Amino acid sequence: xxxxxxxxxxxxxxxxxxxxxxxxxxxxxxxxxxxxxxxxxxxxxxxxxxxxxxxxxxxxxxxxxxxxxxxxxxxxxxxxxxxxxxxxxxxxxxxxxxxxxxxxxxxxxxxxxxxxxxxxxxxxxxxxxxxxxxxxxxxxxxxxxxxxxxxxxxxxxxxxxxxxxxxxxxxxxxxxxxxxxxxxxxxxxxxxxxxxxxxxxxxxxxxxxxxxxxxxxxxxxxxxxxxxxxxxxxxxxx
Amino acid sequence: xxxxxxxxxxxxxxxxxxxxxxxxxxxxxxxxxxxxxxxxxxxxxxxxxxxxxxxxxxxxxxxxxxxxxxxxxxxxxxxxxxxxxxxxxxxxxxxxxxxxxxxxxxxxxxxxxxxxxxxxxxxxxxxxxxxxxxxxxxxxxxxxxxxxxxxxxxxxxxxxxxxxxxxxxxxxxxxxxxxxxxxxxxxxxxxxxxxxxxxxxxxxxxxxxxxxxxxxxxxxxxxxxxxxxxxxxxxxxxxxxxxxxxxxxxxxxxxxxxxxxxxxxxxxxxxxxxxxxxxxxxxxxxxxxxxxxxxxxxxxxxxxxxxxxxxxxxxxxxxxxxxxxxxxxxxxxxxxxxxxxxxxxxxxxxxxxxxxxxxxxxxxxxxxxxxxxxxxxxxxxxxxxxxxxxxxxxxxxxxxxxxxxxxxxxxxxxxxxxxxxxxxxxxxxxxxxxxxxxxxxxxxxxxxxxxxxxxxxxxxxxxxxxxxxxxxxxxxxxxxxxxxxxxxxxxxxxxxxxxxxxxxxxxxxxxxxxxxxxxxxxxxxxxxxxxxxxxxxxxxxxxxxxxxxxxxxxxxxxxxxxxxxxxxxxxxxxx
Ligand SMILES: [Cu+2]
Ligand SMILES: [Cu+2]
Numbered sequence: 001x002x003x004x005x006x007x008x009x010x011x012x013x014x015x016x017x018x019x020x021x022x023x024x025x026x027x028x029x030x031x032x033x034x035x036x037x038x039x040x041x042x043x044x045x046x047x048x049x050x051x052x053x054x055x056x057x058x059x060x061x062x063x064x065x066x067x068x069x070x071x072x073x074x075x076x077x078x079x080x081x082x083x084x085x086x087x088x089x090x091x092x093x094x095x096x097x098x099x100x101x102x103x104x105x106x107x108x109x110x111x112x113x114x115x116x117x118x119x120x121x122x123x124x125x126x127x128x129x130x131x132x133x134x135x136x137x138x139x140x141x142x143x144x145x146x147x148x149x150x151x152x153x154x155x156x157x158x159x160x161x162x163x164x165x166x167x168x169x170x171x172x173x174x175x176x177x178x179x180x181x182x183x184x185x186x187x188x189x190x191x192x193x194x195x196x197x198x199x200x201x202x203x204x205x206x207x208x209x210x211x212x213x214x215x216x217x218x219x220x221x222x223x224x225x226x227x228x229x230x231x232x233x234x235x236x237x238x
Numbered sequence: 239x240x241x242x243x244x245x246x247x248x249x250x251x252x253x254x255x256x257x258x259x260x261x262x263x264x265x266x267x268x269x270x271x272x273x274x275x276x277x278x279x280x281x282x283x284x285x286x287x288x289x290x291x292x293x294x295x296x297x298x299x300x301x302x303x304x305x306x307x308x309x310x311x312x313x314x315x316x317x318x319x320x321x322x323x324x325x326x327x328x329x330x331x332x333x334x335x336x337x338x339x340x341x342x343x344x345x346x347x348x349x350x351x352x353x354x355x356x357x358x359x360x361x362x363x364x365x366x367x368x369x370x371x372x373x374x375x376x377x378x379x380x381x382x383x384x385x386x387x388x389x390x391x392x393x394x395x396x397x398x399x400x401x402x403x404x405x406x407x408x409x410x411x412x413x414x415x416x417x418x419x420x421x422x423x424x425x426x427x428x429x430x431x432x433x434x435x436x437x438x439x440x441x442x443x444x445x446x447x448x449x450x451x452x453x454x455x456x457x458x459x460x461x462x463x464x465x466x467x468x469x470x471x472x473x474x475x476x477x478x479x480x481x482x483x484x485x486x487x488x489x490x491x492x493x494x495x496x497x498x499x500x501x502x503x504x505x506x507x508x509x510x511x512x513x514x515x516x517x518x519x520x521x522x523x524x525x526x527x528x529x530x531x532x533x534x535x536x537x538x539x540x541x542x543x544x545x546x547x548x549x550x551x552x553x554x555x556x557x558x559x560x561x562x563x564x565x566x567x568x569x570x571x572x573x574x575x576x577x578x579x580x581x582x583x584x585x586x587x588x589x590x591x592x593x594x595x596x597x598x599x600x601x602x603x604x605x606x607x608x609x610x611x612x613x614x615x616x617x618x619x620x621x622x623x624x625x626x627x628x629x630x631x632x633x634x635x636x637x638x639x640x641x642x643x644x645x646x647x648x649x650x651x652x653x654x655x656x657x658x659x660x661x662x663x664x665x666x667x668x669x670x671x672x673x674x675x676x677x678x679x680x681x682x683x684x685x686x687x688x689x690x691x692x693x694x695x696x697x698x699x700x701x702x703x704x705x706x707x708x709x710x711x712x713x714x715x716x717x718x719x720x721x722x723x724x725x726x727x728x729x730x731x732x733x734x735x736x737x738x739x740x741x742x743x744x745x746x747x748x749x750x751x752x753x754x755x756x757x758x759x760x761x762x763x764x765x766x767x768x769x770x771x772x773x774x775x776x777x778x779x780x781x782x783x784x785x786x787x788x789x790x791x792x793x794x795x796x797x798x799x800x801x802x803x804x805x806x807x808x809x810x811x812x813x
Contacts, residue, residue: 042594
């Protein structure tokens with residue numbers, strides 16, 4: 001029910017992030033219902049009634065305290081199962097970094113996104129680079145690596161449909177990756193308060209089919225270095 | 239009670255009548271007056287915080303309409319409102335209400351002391367706090383407006399990049415003064431708890447509110463130091479041109495995030511623990527039943543305090559710190575669910591088999607507990623590093639922390655107001671207005687933040703001037719409108735409280751010493767208690783939760799009661 005509010009997922013690691021969300025709902029949901037249900041039930045069942053005094057239970061003996069300690073232990077075990085799923089999804093999205101088919105430099109500057117495609121030598125400066133304001137064009141089913149830097153304050157690169165978010169800290173180059181699984185246009189937002197026009201700091205991720213990407217490249221970025229993009233279907237990265 | 243304490247107690251009693259108006263009500267060293275001063279300032283600041291909430295919510299729902307009472311605002315002014323709302327509510331409402339007001343008012347009374355250990359220092363703390371509030375409010379009219387980089391004040395936005403040049407510096411000074419005030423207060427709480435307990439008041443007979451107030455004070459003392467140092471470095475960056483957080487001068491913005499959250503996460507517990515303490519204190523009185531698992535709750539609280547010092551980087555999973563740090567912090571964060579779950583279970587178990595009386599304080603306790611659970615379970619989604627990638631920075635976070643902080647601050651604080659008002663002012667508050675206040679607050683609170691959970695799951699980013707400006711989230715705009723309508727209802731729901739609070743001072747029924755038939759020591763003295771509190775030093779002869787003891791003459795046995803229940807009683811089971 002809650003999951004239906006999520007925007008469509010279009011990334012490889014997004015599937016595992018979504019299943020982490022689903023697992024947490026599945027685990028905490030029953031506890032939530034149990035706790036709220038007991039509060040409601042006890043409030044009705046044990047409301048003050050004439051001739052029905054309260055019981056004197058201190059919960060100080062171990063046998064009595066077990067009523068809250070054992071559920072506590074169960075909560076701890078369930079915590080570890082969340083840790084396990086969550087840790088694996090995190091590693092996939094943020095630590096393992098597959099070999100990219102395409103490198104793009106992301107420059108965050110109040111209040112715009114600039115995407116730079118590498119030139120002949122694969123570097124982001126010099127001859128043959130191509131840059132795009134606000135639109136990030138990528139091929140579907142290919143690993144894209146982003147080299148991100150900020151020119152001023154902290155920004156955060158977020159694409160909800162990719163289940164991707166990464167802060168960009170001035171003074172560092174931060175890398176991130178994704179592989180989009182479905183062509184289409186998806187919103188990019190800055191999600192770290194960066195000043196007065198923070199809300200205008202938006203962009204679009206344009207995921208293109210292999211053919212469309214080839215056409216786009218021919219038109220806009222003819223100097224694409226052979227090493228930087230591999231538009232073969234097998235992708236060489238998996 | 240020590241000899242010295244007896245003497246000073248006698249000295250106070252002698253002076254009580256001699257004090258003039260100013261020394262008695264304004265520059266008072268009496269912990270009860272100081273508690274009421276904190277309460278008054280926090281309620282006044284809550285009006286300011288509530289107004290910012292209204293302005294923020296109106297802007298989010300109807301950005302084109304202009305805010306009634308404020309007019310159209312710029313995006314920069316919107317950021318100021320967001321920054322000030324968070325700062326005011328955490329530092330100038332929650333802390334003075336839960337620590338300043340109830341800590342000061344209750345700790346000496348509950349421990350059977352005549353006052354705090356350092357009454358003059360106590361007066362200093364409230365006046366420093368008052369000054370900090372003035373500095374903060376003055377920053378609203380500073381050139382460039384109030385601070386606008388969020389209550390987290392991330393650098394370098396709060397450093398060289400902010401347009402609120404004056405506002406940001408005033409914000410830093412105000413926060414620094416506020417910290418100084420609560421540092422002094424915390425030292426006072428601790429010293430009082432360890433040196434001013436009356437005869438028989440062992441640590442294991444201390445009421446849970448006192449335990450929670452000192453746990454919160456210890457946590458504050460442990461966590462605030464690094465942030466004070468961090469704030470001084472930020473001030474130096476702003477005023478003296480140093481570069482602690484400026485990468486072009488070799489500094490690092492992430493340093494601020496670490497220092498801020500090393501304090502920022504424990505700060506939530508500094509507020510939450512006294513809120514819980516109030517609920518734990520009130521619940522047994524209206525269940526006519528001992529708190530379930532007194533020691534279990536105390537040990538869980540200590541574990542939560544310890545864990546809360548090693549979870550801060552869960553605010554920084556996607557901050558650009560080494561991603562290998564995420565999982566360890568994720569594990570400790572999720573582990574915090576264990577002590578809090580145990581405390582919640584213990585509260586629910588306290589209801590079991592009780593004889594529950596739903597007077598207004600109890601309604602706020604149960605409503606607060608039921609709401610806090612929502613905040614607790616949604617915290618797991620953010621504690622998991624993987625799902626935090628998606629939810630971080632969205633309205634889900636906004637809804638989550640309002641579901642933790644609102645229940646402890648307002649449900650807990652209101653429960654405390656309705657419960658201790660008779661002791662503070664000698665008169666009862668009106669029950670019918672109180673119940674009306676509770677139900678309106680409860681319903682509108684849920685109606686405000688449930689839509690925001692959904693907006694967050696949909697991906698809407700927080701701290702944005704116009705969520706409708708995002709093509710992908712335009713369809714979620716009705717959720718923003720719902721939340722705004724409910725917020726206006728929530729603010730209007732506070733009218734019964736204001737009416738009740740002031741009219742009961744003159745028209746409320748006389749409370750007498752112990753209107754709730756409660757056990758703790760404050761209920762053994764007049765309402766309001768005289769300067770010096772106890773005409774004769776009290777002796778605590780039992781723990782505070784002897785309700786419905788089988789064989790006892792009444793269903794409560796005050797801590798000073800000598801009668802023991804007949805030996806060999808068996809604990810009976812609820813049918
Ligand atoms: Cu930005
Ligand atoms: Cu935290």
